[in-house]
Amino acid sequence: MRLERTAVTHLSTETLHQLAPETVIPTYDRSAVRVGIAHFGVGNFHRSHEAVYVDRCLHLPGNEGWGIVGIGISDTAASREKAAAFHRQDGLYTLTEFAPDGSSHSRVIGSIVSYLHAPTNPEAVLDQLTEPNVRIVSLTITEGGYNLDESTKEFVLTNPDVQADLAGNPPRTVFGFIATALARRRANGIEPFAVISCDNLRHNGDTARKAILGYAAAIDLDLAAWIAEHVSFPNAMVDRIAPYVSATDRDRLNSATGVEDLIPVMSESYLQWVLQDHFPAGRPDLGDVGVQLREDVTLFETVKGRLLNASHVLLSYPALLMGYRLVHDAMADQGLRGLLDIFMEHDVLPLLIEPEGVSLPDYKNLILDRFANPAVGDQLIRIATDGSAKIPVFHSQTITELINGGKVLEREAFLFACYDRYLAGTDDNGEPLGTTEPSLSRNDRDGLDAADGLGLLRVAAFSTLDLPNSPSFVSSYIHLRASIARDGTTKTLSTMLGSV
Known part of the structure; x- marks a missing residue:
């Protein structure tokens, strides 16, 4: 990682060509780019991710008709500061990519050509979404946001x-904005846009469709039917x-780029997007810049969700x-x-179907190497946050198949035992964790301390798993939960791995 340079140049359209040559800048004419994608x-x-592919x-x-208008949906001080930063920097920001070998590369991304803060001006968002040139609306609203x-x-x-x-108020939700915009497009004879979910969900397009149709049906059944047929x-x-x-x-x-950027981002060097090619109103040339346009997305979703995300x-x-705060340290x-390694090798790989051209053992090893990348500095608390939304998404299918197959449940039970201990808010050394669990209801929280020790297994988010009625899961969970409370996580993990 090279950090010798000092930040000296404020980032804007006017200063792009003043940046150091080590920082790659867009070479297309941004003044000619028109909005074609709206992203919430x-x-x-x-x-x-998506903004990088569009920049390519x-x-x-x-492809000049495929610029992005970014839309901020939350009404917080941070979201307002972000909106102000985007305006000040003309939508530009730096991305620094870190490879596992320690090398890094920085570039300015120019694909976001406009930014709207929805709570400040919801009508401006609706006007933008109703424009005929907007042919794609994409979403990253988190796994629990649907x-x-x-x-x-x-x-x-x-x-x-x-x-x-x-109730007819200016929209606050993504669903309200999208359904209202589609209703206006329908009324004015404007072709509908496609909706892409870019969240880490299996069948994320189907999930977005379910949510938007559910909202639309509550305001107008005819609108919902039109969306179902045309969107x-x-x-x-x-x-x-x-x-x-x-x-x-x-x-x-x-400091590394020599750019005064209010909103820089960083990532690993690895990048992947597998996407169904269903865009009736058109799309940018994504297949020419590395996006895999294939129909078997479900297989890729399953592999990634049940291996990478589940392991995360x-x-x-x-x-x-155990006291770790960064992924690579852990x-x-x-x-x-x-x-x-054991979880993926023994619990998941035997249950998966390989997509054509993919080696699952190689993919498993790639995951371990990516997680170990020290340059990324990914925070464990980021991954742990909102566990009651993430655990069902990435672990339910594996748990169900392990239970039905009479397989070993120890690793999955260990996950739940650790999550239960994590919800207490401190680590094994008594240090605060800053837990954030927005998807846990008050009823869920009140039930965590059930006398039989199974309160977590009854949380609403896990109800479809019916874990309290799985004797083998309950046995492993109760044993590991007690071991963590008595001996700590490190010793419990060591003992568990020693029995494999």
Whole structure:
């Protein structure tokens, strides 16, 4: 990692050509780029993933109609500061990619040509979404952001923000914005846009479709039927590790690039997007810049979700309890690395189907190497946050198949035992963890201390697994939970791995 340079140049359109040659800048004419994609949730992942692919496309002839308008949906001080930073920097920001060998490369991404803060001006967002040139709306609103009931999988109409939208107020939710915009397009004879979810969900396009149709049906059944018939929701598998950027990270990145960037992002060098090619109104030339346009997205979703994402989650809770705070530090612990290796090799790989052209053992080893990349500095708490939303997404299918097959449940039970201990808010050394669990209801929290020790297994998010009625899972969970409380996570993990 080379950090010799000092930040001296404020980032803007006017200063682009003043940047050091080591920082790559867009070579296309940004003044000629028009908005064709609207994106909700302009976080670090979007800016290091979809926006990078679109930036590549904008370097190709004939793609100038595919610029991105970013849309911030939350009404917080941080979201308002982000909106101000985007305006000040003309939508530009730096991305620094770190390879496992320690090398890094920085570039300015220019694909976000406009930015709107929805709570400040919701009508401006609706006007933009109604423009005929907007042919794709993409989303990164987190795994738990689709407002579907974990048990019924139906859209939750009682959500307060949804209720406010349904009452005819200016939209607060993504669903309100999209459904209202589609209604206006329909009324004005404008072709609908396609909707892409870029969240780490299996069948993420189907999930987005379910949520938006659920909302639309509550306001107009005819509109819902029209959306169901005319709006495309391609499924996608997305992959790149893009950690949180702290103030210290920002200063470090800016020092390395020589750029005064208010909103820099960093990521690993690995990048992947597998996407169904369902875009009736057109799309940029994504296939020419590395996006894999294939119909078997579900296989890729399954492999990535049940190996990479599931392992990320499995690592986060015991590692935090053991005192680690960064992913690469945790991966240097042979017990934790061994836990992931055994989990993938014994619990998951035998249950998966290989997509054509993919070696699952090679993919497993790639995951371990990516997690161990010290340059990324990914925070374990980022991965652990909102576990009650993430654990069902990435572990439910494996748990179900292990139970039905009479297989070993120890690693999955260890995950739940560590998560239960994590919810207490401190690690094994008594240090605070800063847990954030927005998807846990008050009823869920009140039930965690059940006398039989099974309160966590009854949390609503895990209800479809019916874990309290699996004797083998309960036995492993109770044993490991007691061991962690008595001996600590490190000793419990060592004992467990020694029995393999």
